[in-house]
Amino acid sequence: MRTGGGAGAGTGGEDEQFRSFVRQQWGPLLRTAYLLTGDRGNAEDLVQSALEKTHRRWGRIRRQDAPEVYVRRVMVNTATSWWRRRRPVEVPLLASDTMPVADAYAQVEQRQQLVAALRQLPPRTQAILVLRYFEDLSEADTARVLGCSVGAVKSQASRGLARLRIQFEKTTPHPPARLRKEPA
Known part of the structure; x- marks a missing residue:
């Protein structure tokens, strides 16, 4: 840093x-x-800029007996000024950013309706649907866990899904995608 002659230079x-x-x-x-900038290079620039501004007024500042306070105040003000000038430029959205997002409240409400409808099913059917579709077990693994045949798992799962579809048709205009009947 140059501290020689100039307009604000002292003796x-x-x-x-x-x-x-x-x-x-x-x-x-x-x-x-x-700590103000988060970057070593910017921090060095900030200190040098603040010291340059301080040097211009050094004669008055040193008589105040608190030059450290003055320099830190200059640093904060300069960092704030830099931050304002370096605000990020707006970036246009990509087409993928504008895709509609499902309503989170509707999803929660559907989940609650599904759990309520599931609880109205017989315990064995509940267990089969939970193991097959929520725990993602195969039909064979579900049959093994419940101690029944694969055919029993298939038939009870089919009847349970049909009952859930009926429940959702009564309560919502559009049942969740997992419960919609696929076109044949």
Whole structure:
């Protein structure tokens, strides 16, 4: 940093006091600047910019007996100014960003309706539907867990899904995709 002559330069003694101040405070100021900017290079630039502004007024600041406070205030104000100027530019949305998103409340409501409808089924049918479609077990694994035949799992799952479809047709205009009958 150049501390020689110029509009705001002080006497030789003031310049030496300023150099001493910079040597003593560089580490703590850099730490503060890093916390303000989050980047080492930007932090160094911030400290240098703040010290340059401070040097212009060094004669008045050092008499106030709190140059550290002044420099930190300059750093905060400068960092804020940089942040405002470097705000991100708006980026246009991609076509994929504008795709409609399912209503989260409707999904929760459907889930609650599904659980309520499931609880109205016989316990064995509930168990088969839960193991097959919620736990994603195969028909054979479901039969093994329940101690019944694969045919019993298939028939009870089919009857249980049919009853759930009827329940959802009564309560909602569009049943969840998992319960819709596939076209044949």
